[in-house]
């Protein structure tokens with residue numbers, strides 16, 4: 321959460337910073353600010369509200385002159401969104417300005433120390449202590465002061481720092497929060513994420529924990545905490561800048577829903593070669609596969625929901641027991657995991673704090689970690705033993721769609737890879753599954769071809785107060801995701817239940833007119849689901865059902881039906897989720913919600 325950006329070069333910095341922040345607004349958007357270093361003075365403007373408020377206030381950046389600067393878009397953790405709590409934060413004499421993404425866990429202790437030294441604080445943030453702390457340690461050498469400060473602080477951080485005592489310089493450092501350096505021609509950048517700088521450069525350094533960036537004029541140095549220079553490899557970003565633009569769509573979310581056929585194809589097809597699964601990036605040997613005792617799948621939010629599908633799929637295809645867990649629970653519950661276990665971490669951003677902590681916990685205990693990640697070079701991908709990238713391209717909308725769909729494909733690929741290698745999938749089954757999985761892109765394409773019925777239905781149902789999602793087996797797994805999608809962007813209360821659980825409590829919530837979304841794509845459970853639909857109908861519910869083409873019997877019970885193309889039941893989640901994404905999207909649009917930036921949420925949850 322929070323986005324930081326910095327520029328040093330010979331152009332006016334403020335408009336460049338505002339442009340970068342616009343691309344980072346998905347990381348937080350309750351306030352924004354920038355500080356510009358102009359010779360020996362820092363000018364700063366910051367304000368509560370969206371970036372647009374800041375931009376209007378400083379006339380698109382024209383009001384702040386200078387060619388070096390730092391900017392920030394905030395997702396509040398410590399201190400409510402307000403002008404004063406917005407970043408940048410200044411040191412007591414105004415000589416240092418700093419932006420921060422992360423959380424300083426021991427800020428109260430440091431604050432007490434600094435107060436006893438005569439420092440006073442103007443904000444409620446944890447960040448302000450760091451600008452004062454660097455000032456406290458500053459003795460003419462900024463790098464020394466930064467190193468002393470990071471030794472003193474606990475928590476996660478990416479800092480961008482400027483100082484009037486270093487008029488041609490920009491500093492940055494990170495630990496457990498993402499930060500990249502963009503390398504331009506005579507000008508350089510720092511940013512939380514690639515889209516912020518992509519219109520200026522495609523060459524970047526990914527920083528490791530506690531690497532310090534020191535940019536002086538056009539010279540970029542990366543140092544370790546002993547002040548030794550670190551040789552960094554330049555990573556060339558090859559995706560198109562338009563991938564991170566709306567491209568004519570009203571919202572990123574709908575654009576990303578529409579991109580799913582390609583994203584799935586890019587993730588799956590290159591990995592099927594000559595009738596086999598080829599996972600070049602996974603070094604897990606056949607012997608290791610055959611001695612796997614247990615598999616854990618770990619993630620947060622939608623990534624966790626992918627894991628729930630993954631459990632069903634991997635257990636079915638490999639006969640290895642799978643446990644799926646929320647990262648925030650796994651990391652603190654002293655899990656029984658170790659050598660011989662495979663831990664699969666799923667994360668779009670590759671920076672989610674709980675998922676990263678779970679990964680570290682698993683590694684410390686001796687498990688092998690395979691991550692399924694979308695953002696290349698992210699912390700989770702770097703710290704894993706194996707990485708299976710989802711080739712979804714940049715996902716900007718806070719609510720995930722194409723990343724979820726490509727993560728599902730990663731589950732299938734992993735399950736097939738293991739099942740083929742441990743002999744649980746026969747040649748004939750392999751052929752069948754490989755043929756089926758390759759039909760997913762075109763079948764998703766067929767679903768998104770005609771969105772009008774869903775758009776129309778959403779326009780009638782957007783006033784609902786509560787919406788319930790029901791399903792059995794893999795449909796239950798998708799119901800979890802459908803419900804999350806709806807609530808996060810439309811603010812309608814919604815819950816997902818395994819349909820067999822209805823009679824054990826939730827049915828008491830059904831009353832006249834309650835909308836129930838019933839997923840009925842699993843052939844072996846179809847009749848059971850029909851009975852559940854009858855039960856809720858008998859209590860007054862209105863039912864929107866999703867079924868496979870041909871199962872028209874459902875029309876007798878449901879009020880509105882969407883059919884997905886016929887597919888092996890195992891792969892149905894890849895199709896079922898799409899009408900649910902579309903329904904949520906159109907409900908939110910009808911309600912006038914800010915679809916891409918839902919309240920209180922941020923895309924990359926880099927704090928606990």
Ligand code: F6R
Nearest residue numbers: 621622623667668669672719720
């Ligand atoms: C929901 C959503 C979140 C993320 C979760 C994990 O639409 O996007 O629930 O799935 O925050 O994020 P990553 O995948 O980046 O670890």
